[in-house]
Amino acid sequence: MTKIDKGPPLDAAYWHTVHANDYAVPHDADLSTLTDELARALKDPDPEVRDGIPYVVLRTWIERDVIGRELRAGLGTVMADRFTDHEIQARTFAPLVLDMIVGRGDFDPGWLAAFRRWYPAEADLRGYDPELGWLHAVAHGADLLGTFALHPAVDPTTMLALASDRLLAPTDQIYAQQEDDRLAQAIARALTRPELSEAESVEWLAPIEADFAVGRPPGVPTTAAHTSNAMRTLRMLYLLADVGVRTRPSGPVVRPLHADALQQRLARVLALVFQSH
Secondary structure: OOHHHOOOOOOHHHHHHHHHOOOOOOOOOOHHHHHHHHHHHOOOOOHHHHOOHHHHHHHHHHHOOOOOHHHHHHHHHHHHHHHHOOOHHHHHHHHHHHHHHHHOOOOOHHHHHHHHHHOOOOOOOOOEEOOOEEOOHHHHHHHHHHHHHHOOOOOHHHHHHHHHHHHHOOOOOOOOOOHHHHHHHHHHHHOOOOOOOHHHHHHOOHHHHHHHHHOOOOOOOOOOHHHHHHHHHHHHHHHHHHHOEEOOOOOOEEOOOOHHHHHHHHHHHHHOOOOOO
């Protein structure tokens, strides 16, 4: 465990004051110490701590460059380490923070390697837990996948393959809180990268196509959960190929580079699991 994860409990009143003062850094405060405290808060099992004001303060300070590049680099490494944490909320909030950092243009190959190991292997796919609050491993991971896919240092084909691996990982958990939509958006963002060839824009679907082609075992009345998740994700991707996606919040809506070829391949893949009765 990194030392940043050890320290005193969150001073809620202090952070409420920061929030009320338009996120201004308190006078004479040590920004490194404050960043450490915010990082600890984002693995707290109490959702009011983890998903409350500390999250908003951290996001705002990163957006405003209050937390500069050097501190962001250290924070990114802490979050990458959390992908192997034994607590689920620590693992699933790590991609949210890395998304903030990579979205600023920062990049470390170690962050990407840690994420690629974690994302398809995560077995706890609960969206919301009554005690822990939002966990959302698939959705939070999808957001980071889409951000990595837009970074010039990242090969977009590796992110498309990673999305395929996540969709094919066996699970009993049906996506029930728009995880399929979030993952489809991430894939669509990856597919806007201009260096992708037409073949590369559709080849990542081959393993999913092969999985769909196997079909349901005889006598099994329902589709496997991962198959259901995958086909709903691909349906949303088909729609996004048609209407486009934003690669940044205030940016224009753009279609994937080879949208027509993508839709043709998606239609072929989805036809394998279409049930007419």
